[in-house]
Amino acid sequence: MSKELTDIQSKILNFLIEQKVEKGISPSLAEIADRFGYKNRATVQQHLQSIEKKGYIKKNPKRSRSIELTLGDKYFFPRPILGEVAAGNPLTIYPDSIDTIQLPTIVKMPMDSFLLRVKGDSLKDAYIFSGDVVIVKPGNEFLDGQIVVAILDDSAVVKRYYRKSGSIELHSENQDYQPIIVDLNDSNFRIVGLVVGVYRTMGKKSLNNQLS
Amino acid sequence: MSKELTDIQSKILNFLIEQKVEKGISPSLAEIADRFGYKNRATVQQHLQSIEKKGYIKKNPKRSRSIELTLGDKYFFPRPILGEVAAGNPLTIYPDSIDTIQLPTIVKMPMDSFLLRVKGDSLKDAYIFSGDVVIVKPGNEFLDGQIVVAILDDSAVVKRYYRKSGSIELHSENQDYQPIIVDLNDSNFRIVGLVVGVYRTMGKKSLNNQLS
DNA sequence: ATATTTACCATACAGTTGTATGGTATTTAT
DNA sequence: ATAAATACCATACAACTGTATGGTAAATAT
Missing domain, CATH: 2.10.109.10 (Umud Fragment, subunit A)
Known part of the structure; x- marks a missing residue:
């Protein structure tokens, strides 16, 4: 199974992230459907299943608004940046x-x-x-x-x-x-x-x- | 109206905070009831109304798991320390x-x-x-x-x-x-x-x- | 003494939620 | 050519959600 998201799946994932940023909670299927103009929650449901299969999210079955982002592992908060790291030529870090x-x-x-x-x-x-x-x-x-x-x-x-x-x-x-x-x-x-x-x-x- | 929370209200508020920090979303009324051993969601509902009246939270009507904490951004999370600052003789900072x-x-x-x-x-x-x-x-x-x-x-x-x-x-x-x-x-x-x-x-x- | 507040319970209800099932159309891969 | 994946739709349903209403009991305040 490919781990690559399709365009639409990617957009939905982004929406999930966006919502978590702004509201702090995942949207419901209905809200996602709304946002993307879907007339049916089932469409979203299937997209989410695909995204989950590819490992980008995790759903707690039966639990509303409980999509977890498995992009790393956990809570993003506003956080200070410690210093600079080099991915190319090393820079100084603290x-x-x-x-x-x-x-x-x-x-x-x-x-x-x-x-x-x-x-x-x-x-x-x-x-x-x-x-x-x-x-x-x-x-x-x-x-x-x-x-x-x-x-x-x-x-x-x-x-x-x-x-x-x-x-x-x-x-x-x-x-x-x-x-x-x-x-x-x-x-x-x-x-x-x-x-x-x-x-x-x-x-x-x-x-x-x-x-x- | 006093702005002081009763013991129970306080505990519920703490639970809300706890859940938000740990899971990122507010619990549902049922979950709160569960946690405190209430047999009925209405009990929680009324506590939340009181807490809201006192200004500690805000509920988005009809929206599940959408309790907002109105304490501002008053929570402490584990955070990195950036460096050292000098209050007397300046030290190096980054x-x-x-x-x-x-x-x-x-x-x-x-x-x-x-x-x-x-x-x-x-x-x-x-x-x-x-x-x-x-x-x-x-x-x-x-x-x-x-x-x-x-x-x-x-x-x-x-x-x-x-x-x-x-x-x-x-x-x-x-x-x-x-x-x-x-x-x-x-x-x-x-x-x-x-x-x-x-x-x-x-x-x-x-x-x-x-x-x- | 009596009104208020606090703390719970039960029942009811409409709207929401996640899920299941079955279907169509288009694109992509073999 | 045909199978598979993608992208949508509709309908149905049980569980869950928040809310509303009404009630009991105890403590506190007036």
Whole structure:
């Protein structure tokens, strides 16, 4: 049995994926039929059988909206990209960044945000300590006093943001560190996003409240 | 109206979340009833109405398995850490890795997997192109012909894996690239994981057209 | 004391769902 | 030339789905 999908099967598979992206669940046979203008669910049914036979999906019999995509094996979520890999000539990758943490299930986290581990203690007065993981939401607009992640000449910092005319100041909470003042036009400077949360492993109390 | 959930409502909400994370779809009323030992769906129905009234979920009327969680995107999932940021003295970070993509939301993906963007065209005949994002599932066991990510002297490659006696060969699909042959004992060599998926942004068309 | 909320049950119903079966027409392979 | 695969249609059905309605019992609030 060929594992190649026909055009139509391919389109249906794409629709399945699309729906999972947008709605989070598989469509029903009727919905697929609708989408492709079929007057009958049986047509879809047969296409799905073919697609399943070829191994692209798996259906839980009798269960509605339960088509599994077996394209790899599991849940796609918005996820950060760790680095670059080479398929041709090797490029540099960041092996150390292959690190995952288990975060609690009920804390806020925008889907497109990513995590960074904090080193250093300049924000300890804002209750962010070395070793903490900050949740960063990508964006461009910030309010004075918000904690942001900025990149300056290939280094990244977590600081409080203050907008001045013609420049941006990045303050540490900790007095030992001088504010960083950057010209607005400095092309080596870029603010990546807003820190929307902090996570700390190992029994310590979470300090999200103080983040405001 | 209080926005606080009762114990039972809370448990049901948790179950909803749990199911969404694990299966990607909401359970049906019957399934919830089953799980909590209710003999009747109506009981669940009423709990859901309460939960909805309190703003924690939203139901698409008449649509099966379509409970939306309105907690925003407030769930934590296992996520990779990109690198290290400095709050005090800047440390090195991987600026290029501060990049996020929207992946199909509720398709399955191993929770501990991570993403890498592919550069180069050596796998284009396997329909992985430069710029694509591959989903990598960490692991140690691979079958011949599977596409893996390997690290060789601080560089990473995406290649097809072939096990030989005493060595491992990494092949490109593209004939222009020579296979890489590595001794099994080479300590500078390590296979990171298996490529379980590919994701491509840009436009509406997804990978499957090319999959055939 | 009495009204409200919470937590369950039963029954009923129409619409949806996946599945089964049988059929036609066209293209592709042998 | 004929078998096989592809792409659709129609009808039928049992199980499932969400919803509606009405009821009981206990706890809580007024």
